[in-house]
Amino acid sequence: MTQDAAVEIKALKADSFGRISLMRGADGSVFVRRDLRHVPLWLRLPAWWLARREARGLEQVRGMADVPQLLAWDGRRLDRSYMEGAAMYQRPPRGDLPYFRAARRKLQELHRRGVAHNDLAKEANWLVLEDGRPGIIDFQLAVVGNPRSRWMRLLAREDLRHLLKHKRMYCREHLTPVERRVLKRHSWVRDLWFRTGKPVYRFVTRRILKWEDNEGQGPKP
Structure with missing residues (x-):
């Protein structure tokens, strides 16, 4: 499914790994797009990897209710259905x-x-x-x-x-x-994350990317 003629309705989120926007397709349908085209060069590989991972997960749950449906993934833009x-x-x-x-x-x-x-x-x-x-x-x-x-x-x-x-x-x-x-x-995965992964995550997001997760509510303005 191609959405080349789609227009942005509003931005939902923008960070170092891409811009997420609410879009309107040429046929009037509304969907969500993750656009990697403006990701800094040095972050393009991890941004692509995350988007590819999302596309794979969405493909696995295709047809399941109350989760996004994958519409398109071309390596630069990922389109998924919108849920109100x-x-x-x-x-x-x-x-x-x-x-x-x-x-x-x-x-x-x-x-x-x-x-x-x-x-x-x-x-x-x-x-x-x-x-x-x-x-x-x-x-x-x-x-x-x-x-x-x-x-x-x-x-x-x-x-x-x-x-x-x-x-x-x-x-x-x-x-x-x-x-x-x-x-x-608590599993060993959780304990390992808190001892090793989370400190690295905080350093990368807060010191390098300059945003905070804000307890799951997205980057602070």
Whole structure:
């Protein structure tokens, strides 16, 4: 699907890894575009790698409801379908047990398809859609693999633990005893990330790229 005649409606986010915009196609359809053409030369390879990873993750969940659908990927621009809704931090699902039950089912479907999202600690990656259903976006860090493999099961548990952290924040009274135990159990992946990966991530984003993640709400203005 080509969207060469598309026009930008508004910018949703712009950082060192590309510009994300809400677009209108020649046929009037609205979609989201990640454009890498203005990425600095020294960041083009990691930006391309992240976009390619997102395209692979979206291809794996093609046809699944309440996640973006891949429209096009040509190595420079990634187009995906637009879902109307608000980020979790913009429309908090306080006390909304049906939301979190549906979110868990959505996560289980994602994992059955062989995808671990790997970035669900960010509230910005959870949507509250117009009718209150959960949606999941931003597959840049998604991992695709055999859902029965030990590695994928470990990543799936981390996805679940991040969802339960949000449930603890907004719907604590409905946490089950099993869910409380899951929250207390930290994997070696999580511990390794906090000891090694996260300090490097903070140095790169805050010192080199000059932006902060702002607890999953995107770069600060």
